[in-house]
Each structure stands twice: as C-alpha cells, then as structure tokens.
Amino acid sequence: MGSEEKKDKGIEPVGDNKSRKQNNGGPKGPRKDPSKKILMWLLIIVAFVLALRSVETFNSEKEMMLTYSQFKALLSHTGEPGQEAEQVESEEQKSGAVEIVDVVVEQKGINNAVLRGEVADPSHLSVIPSLEEPAETKHFVVNLPFVDSDMLREWDEYGIPYTFEQDRAWGSIVLSILPYGLLILIYIFFIRNMHGGGGQKGMFSFGKSKAKVHSLDRPQITFADAAGVEEAKGELAEIIEFLKDPKKFKKLGGKIPKGVLLLGPPGTGKTLLARCVAGEAGVPFLSMSGSDFVEMFVGVGASRVRDLFETAKRSSPCIVFIDEIDAVGRQRGAGLGGGHDEREQTLNQMLVEMDGFEVNSGIILIAATNRPDVLDPALLRPGRFDRQVVVDMPDVKGREGILKVHTKNTPLAPDVDLHTIARGTPGFVGADLSNLVNEAALMAARFGQECVTMLDFEEAKDKVVMGTERKSMVLSEKEKQTTAYHEAGHAICNIHCKDADPLHKVTIIPRGRALGVTYSLPGEDKHSYTKQYILDRVCIMLGGRMAEQMVFNHQTTGASNDIKQATSLIRKMICDYGMTNELGPLSYGEKDDSIFLGRDMNRHRDFSDKTAEEIDRVMRSVIEEQLERAKAILTEHRDQLEWLAKALLEHEMLDREEIMKVIKGDTLESAKKSRVLPRTLKKDKPGVTITPEITPVAEEQSLNSDSE
Structure with missing residues (x-):
C-alpha cells in the first residue's frame, strides 16, 4: 500500500466550511497557557492592595509614633490622677497641663491594639522628656500589646475620653484576606495543571478519551495515494458518497453504515485506507488506538468510550477510527479467575454506544484489526459493524501499482522495470514494498548515483528478505x-x-x-x-x-x-x-x-x-x-x-x-x-x-x- 501526502490542496468539507472548523474540535490557533492567566490575576490583586494601602496612607494625617512609656509620661502631664479636666481652672494650671482631646482604640486582634490620640496643641507633645524631635503634629499613635481593666482604670483616673473601634480599613481587610486568596488561587492552579489545563494530559483526566482530532486545514491524503486494494476502496467510496450526498440514499430508504471493520494481514494498508476516507470525505476525523482505552484504573476504559462518542456527536457528521480494536474487542468470558475484567467493561460500553438506545446519527466507526478470529461476536453483528472489508495481500498488478506510488518522487534508471520487481516479490505487502523502495534509494545514494537502478532493487530485495551479507564471517x-x-x-x-x-x-x-x-x-x-x-x-x-x-x-x-x-x-x-x-x-x-x-x-x-x-x-x-x-x-x-x-x-x-x-x-x-x-x-x-x-x-x- 502506498501513501504520500498531497500538498496542493485539501478537500472542501461538506456544508459551511467555517462552521465545520468550529465543530471539528481541531486547532484554533495557539492556546493560551492557563498558568499565565492565573499569575496575571495574582499580580493584579497584589497591585490593587498596594495601591489601596498607599491611598489610605496618603489620605491619613501625619501621626507621631509613641512608645507606651512615652504615652504614660504624657499622661503624667495631664494632671493628678483623679482630677478631671474641668477642675483645672487657673490660667497657670491650664498653661502647664497637657490636654488630650480624643483617644480611639482600634482593636487589631486578640492581643493587638492601636491607640490613636489627639492633643489640643502640638506643643503639648514636647513635654515628653525622651522625645528626640520637636512635635509638629497633634496626632499620636501608640501600639498596645493588650488592653486590660487596669489600663482602662488608669485612663479613667486621668480623665481621658476614649472609645473603642474595630479596624475597618479596606487595606487591612484585604491584607487579612490576601493569604487565603493566594492559597485558593494556588490550589486552583495545581488542580488545573493536574487536569492538563483542560486538555487530555492531566493527572485526573483518566476518563477523558485520547482521541486525536485531525484538522481539515492541513493537507489530506486521498485514494489516489493508495494502490493495490481496489475492492476495499470501492467499498469505502460508497460511505464517502453517503457523507457527501445522503439524500441520494435516504430517498430509497437506505441507511448509512454504522461501522466498517477493516480486516487483513499486517502492513496491507488498513490504517492508510482510514486516512484516505477522512481526506476524501472532508469531515472531522477522530483517531484512537484500542490500547488507549485500558489503563490501570477500573472504569477508565468505559469512561473514555463515552467521552469519545460525546466528542464525536458534537462534531457530527464525522468518522471515528479505532486502530487495533482487538485490544478491547476480544471475546468476553475468557478471563481466568472470575474477577472484574476491565477490558470487558470497555467492550460492553462500546457495544452500547455503537447500537444502543441512543441514536448516533452521522457517526461512522471504522476499525482495523489483523485478528478478526478473536473478536466478540456481538461486535461483528450487523448494526454495529455492518461491513467487513478485507484488505488482503496485493497481487502482481496491485504490487506494481504500489511501487508506482512509492517511486513517484524517486528518480529511476531506464533499466528499472516495476512489473518485473512486482512479479519477483510475491507475498510482499504495502509496508514491505515501501521498505524495498527506501532500501533501494539508500543503496543508490550510498554509491553516489543520480538515479536508482535495477541492481539497487535486487540488492535491496535480498537485504529485506535475508538480511545483510555477513562479510566478517569466515568459513573454513x-x-x-x-x-x-x-x-x-x-x-x-x-x-x-x-x-x-x-x-x-x-x-x-x-x-x-x-x-x-x-x-x-x-x-x-x-x-x-x-x-x-x-x-x-x-x-x-x-x-x-x-x-x-x-x-x-x-x-x-x-x-x-x-x-x-x-x-x-x-x-x-x-x-x-x-x-x-x-x-x-x-x-x-x-x-x-x-x-x-x-x-x-x-x-x-x-x-x-x-x-x-x-x-x-x-x-x-x-x-x-x-x-x-x-x-x-x-x-x-x-x-x-x-x-x-x-x-x-x-x-x-x-x-x-x-x-x-x-x-x-x-x-x-x-x-x-x-x-x-x-x-x-x-x-x-x-x-x-x-x-x-x-x-x-x-x-x-x-x-x-x-x-x-
């Protein structure tokens, strides 16, 4: 089977091309990294808090920071304990006493408080003996480790008016909430990473299908790139025609096949035929391997089957290709021990999705295997796999066609006869012939030739069939x-x-x-x-x-x-x-x-x-x-x-x-x-x-x- 991607133009999809690209789940430009988005929000929050604190500091009046000892020294100049402010009558007493106008205690926490006070005149703060600089403001601030009954009794004796308030500054509130917000954002960041940022590679995305969605934008291969399987191409061409013009069949009561099973020896081109169908039909193409369904956790396979068909329904009409389906489609009831068989649960879910109560309209399942004898009979019945297409080893004519495909871009010498090469390679499949052409080209390049000769093909054939000459082996x-x-x-x-x-x-x-x-x-x-x-x-x-x-x-x-x-x-x-x-x-x-x-x-x-x-x-x-x-x-x-x-x-x-x-x-x-x-x-x-x-x-x- 030969294959080569066409680079001239793709196949136009059915219906609106723009809407098709939106539905097929294919590439839509570079995806943004979610971690960068979370980091950006963290920086915005931190900048907002800092700006809020700076505004709060700018709007507040200038305050002098006092220690608690300095505050007690200030209290001692307000008068004798027990003497209220109204009792100070003489001018001398008024000129020598410190008058504290207002005191507000802001409770910061259980063992933390801030006392904000105001004196009648800034010169009153100059009476504090340990003050290093002259006071220029009448506002002062004192950090209190705690507020108890003895402290309040002392203030009452000096006749200081005080009130209690809770700290309601927005900056403080945000700063107190910020650590918890950061923890929540970090938790979300790690959870999204473990889920693969919404993709399929995350730690907890076991139940998500690993199907690869092939975009319609890139070059597609068609049936012109395949040779040697004319009967199989004819069977699959009808499915493509149904996808392009379903009315032609529906008016006669025909229904689109739900599944096509490609059977044949390894290397005959089963996977290539599925890619050709996707390129010819111009519809979304989801590919997956049979081994991708089964992992170490119970229930993962069935969950991935459900997710695969849900994705296919959103892209309908589309083609789902499962390569090596015998990995999950083996006959049930053959396990030893009688325990839970994860593979059987995956197969049961696949049987239900293919032909159950729900109708999967517009979804065609194409599967390939080289072991049809081990598949479960329920998987092979009509309604699930309506058609079984045999992709057998090519005959002489087919091998010649495959060689023409593979030598399309290979310069050949005049003495090269592809019919003779095809006649001399009975039992060769498409993969063998592709390897043969490649070995002949490497042989010609080794000798510095401008083209590949018949002798290169003969040497390559011998190397493929029997291996390289053992020149180092010396026989007696x-x-x-x-x-x-x-x-x-x-x-x-x-x-x-x-x-x-x-x-x-x-x-x-x-x-x-x-x-x-x-x-x-x-x-x-x-x-x-x-x-x-x-x-x-x-x-x-x-x-x-x-x-x-x-x-x-x-x-x-x-x-x-x-x-x-x-x-x-x-x-x-x-x-x-x-x-x-x-x-x-x-x-x-x-x-x-x-x-x-x-x-x-x-x-x-x-x-x-x-x-x-x-x-x-x-x-x-x-x-x-x-x-x-x-x-x-x-x-x-x-x-x-x-x-x-x-x-x-x-x-x-x-x-x-x-x-x-x-x-x-x-x-x-x-x-x-x-x-x-x-x-x-x-x-x-x-x-x-x-x-x-x-x-x-x-x-x-x-x-x-x-x-x-």
Whole structure:
C-alpha cells in the first residue's frame, strides 16, 4: 500500500466550511497557557492592595509614633490622677497641663491594639522628656500589646475620653484576606495543571478519551495515494458518497453504515485506507488506538468510550477510527479467575454506544484489526459493524501499482522495470514494498548515483528478505565445501521436480543465520497448492541433507531448518489438508479456542492414541519416501551435482541462467557480479582509497535456508 501526502490542496468539507472548523474540535490557533492567566490575576490583586494601602496612607494625617512609656509620661502631664479636666481652672494650671482631646482604640486582634490620640496643641507633645524631635503634629499613635481593666482604670483616673473601634480599613481587610486568596488561587492552579489545563494530559483526566482530532486545514491524503486494494476502496467510496450526498440514499430508504471493520494481514494498508476516507470525505476525523482505552484504573476504559462518542456527536457528521480494536474487542468470558475484567467493561460500553438506545446519527466507526478470529461476536453483528472489508495481500498488478506510488518522487534508471520487481516479490505487502523502495534509494545514494537502478532493487530485495551479507564471517574450507554441496543438492532436486517453483538463484554467502540459500521465483501468485507441489517442496528440502550424506558420508546440523520445515509441512498435509489415503480426508487436532491464551497456544486432541500412532507412521513413511526420491534424483544426476558445487565454490553466487549452463557442462568465465564505490570511504594513507566489493543479492524469497 502506498501513501504520500498531497500538498496542493485539501478537500472542501461538506456544508459551511467555517462552521465545520468550529465543530471539528481541531486547532484554533495557539492556546493560551492557563498558568499565565492565573499569575496575571495574582499580580493584579497584589497591585490593587498596594495601591489601596498607599491611598489610605496618603489620605491619613501625619501621626507621631509613641512608645507606651512615652504615652504614660504624657499622661503624667495631664494632671493628678483623679482630677478631671474641668477642675483645672487657673490660667497657670491650664498653661502647664497637657490636654488630650480624643483617644480611639482600634482593636487589631486578640492581643493587638492601636491607640490613636489627639492633643489640643502640638506643643503639648514636647513635654515628653525622651522625645528626640520637636512635635509638629497633634496626632499620636501608640501600639498596645493588650488592653486590660487596669489600663482602662488608669485612663479613667486621668480623665481621658476614649472609645473603642474595630479596624475597618479596606487595606487591612484585604491584607487579612490576601493569604487565603493566594492559597485558593494556588490550589486552583495545581488542580488545573493536574487536569492538563483542560486538555487530555492531566493527572485526573483518566476518563477523558485520547482521541486525536485531525484538522481539515492541513493537507489530506486521498485514494489516489493508495494502490493495490481496489475492492476495499470501492467499498469505502460508497460511505464517502453517503457523507457527501445522503439524500441520494435516504430517498430509497437506505441507511448509512454504522461501522466498517477493516480486516487483513499486517502492513496491507488498513490504517492508510482510514486516512484516505477522512481526506476524501472532508469531515472531522477522530483517531484512537484500542490500547488507549485500558489503563490501570477500573472504569477508565468505559469512561473514555463515552467521552469519545460525546466528542464525536458534537462534531457530527464525522468518522471515528479505532486502530487495533482487538485490544478491547476480544471475546468476553475468557478471563481466568472470575474477577472484574476491565477490558470487558470497555467492550460492553462500546457495544452500547455503537447500537444502543441512543441514536448516533452521522457517526461512522471504522476499525482495523489483523485478528478478526478473536473478536466478540456481538461486535461483528450487523448494526454495529455492518461491513467487513478485507484488505488482503496485493497481487502482481496491485504490487506494481504500489511501487508506482512509492517511486513517484524517486528518480529511476531506464533499466528499472516495476512489473518485473512486482512479479519477483510475491507475498510482499504495502509496508514491505515501501521498505524495498527506501532500501533501494539508500543503496543508490550510498554509491553516489543520480538515479536508482535495477541492481539497487535486487540488492535491496535480498537485504529485506535475508538480511545483510555477513562479510566478517569466515568459513573454513571444509565448511564451505559442505555448504556448497548442500545448496547444490537443493538446486538439483528443484530443477528436476516438475511441480516446484522454478529455481532462481543459489548462494553460499552467509546472510543472517543462514550459511547458504537456495530460492525460487514463482511464475505466478498461488492461492492454493496441490499435493504434488507440497511433496516436491519436501523433496527439495531434504535434498541438501542427502547430498551431504552421499558425498561426505556424514550428517551436519546445517539441515536442521530444512527438517523442521519439512516435518511441519507434512503434518499439515496429513492433519489439516487430508491428503493421504491412509488417514483420509479428516482433520486431526482442533485448535484450542482459549481466547485468554491467544487461541493458538495449544491443539485440542480429538483422536485416539491409535490414530496418533498412525499419524506418526504415515508422517515417517512420507518423509522417508521423499528422502529416497531425493537420493534417486541426486544419484541419477551426480555429475550435475559435482559441477554445480564446484561452480559455487568458485563464484559463490549463481543465478538461473548460470546454473543451467553449469549443469550442461559449460564453463563460466566470471559469474560473480561486483561494483565498487566511486567515492572514498576510508583512507589508511594519503592517496590510497579502500573500495569494498558489493555482491548483488537475490530476487526472491528463499525456499531453503540453512542455519548455522
């Protein structure tokens, strides 16, 4: 499946574009940081309080600050205790006595008070002996630690008029409330941060869905960027047409599908198709992964499902895409222990939201999975997932289309034939072909080329299929000789088995864990296999072991992978395909349906011990029969085996044309292709350039690979 974002223009949405952008929940410009807003309000409050205090201080008259001792000295000059002000009659007494006109006691707290007084004349304050500066005001202030009955009795004896008032200055009130206000604002600040500032990343936003809303403003990809899945595109195109023109279907009584399930192997382009639908439809697109619903807290998954559909309803009509839905959609009742299963609660909520009492009009749910066999039946029924679209592996034509999409911006050499590359990559899906094109481009860039050649694609294909050449692995002459005869045995059996895929290339260059590889190129895509084809493959697999035994009269561990593959293939032929006369067309060993254990962990034995013994006997007889067949082929064509093994020892890699020349007895002058880097990679000495030799790689998947 190929994909590439279009940069020319987006698709116009249905209806009013302006209102659509407001409803889709997409980006609406840079979001303001809530912490900055709270900090701004804190600064405003502090500035207001300071301004209030400054105004209060400015409006108040100038006051002289006295200590309590100075205040008692002032009292002593008002007259004798017990003598009231009216009793002082003579002018001398009046001129020598201090007259306190008014005293107001402001209660600041339980153990704090402020006495504000006023004398008749500012000169009266000059009688205080400890006063440092001459008094210029008749107002004075005294801080009192407390006010008790003894203090009030003393004031009464001196005849001082006093009153009590509560401190009602706005500045003081605000200053007393300010600490509590600051604590409340700090609490709100941390709570908003823990909730992610209203977003989805907060500490307490567990129940919020993590769906990503894709904006319509950015470039969208369409069906033109996808290839190889024409049937799936046709199914999804109808949904897009319904979103654009619903009246066309509603007038005939048609209803929009509620859900579409995309099924297929990994890498076939299921997620890409969902993105194409969003780009073509021009409606809000919400994407989410199945694993995003389930976390460590109980009830989070169900809450996120509810929040997801509420968000979708506000953006209706829209498309909701859930990737890997099998993470939450597995069959219920499969858990062990009988406890609360969070995944089941999430699935139950999803079932209700998709088709419950409430109608989700205009919401289309698209889900993708490569494990449809483990999904709950209630999730697959019509009304929830009305359509199941199979996105299978592409055929030759589809692979060629995918290669055209991926090579759209890649300069290709004239010798590049995409049809030949597509024909030589059976079983490749869109992700594999994308990786193949990328590796070929990197290979061409490594050699400083201006364009990608066919040889780059061949090398990239070999690297993708088998891995990089292990140039550092040095084989002894004996191991190299054994490997050459082993691979020659595979090749000779492949040539003389009529129903096998045509031989394509043989190499004894170590790649990955294989010491050598013999692989073939299918003439066409195959979807079913005959019994003779399976037997031919087993014969080819056993040809390597038989060649070793015939030439060296010993057996090595190099054939372990061949034996494992042959045994597995014969078991499937007997137990699954029913291709033997002894056991008949019966299936033996049903798979265990334990969803909790993955459903493929065990096989349920549904046959007797006698039948098991018969299966083992038939398997052994088939294996031995094909081993004898390989021996007969190699004995008959022993000269071809010797010629091919010697040619492999000399050239290390041979393609089909070269192999056919060798088995006819012709001599190859030079079969090993190589090329060197045109630019300097490493210099040991000035003027000396080291250019490594690169061996071209194979063009098809291997049938037989020998492990170390």
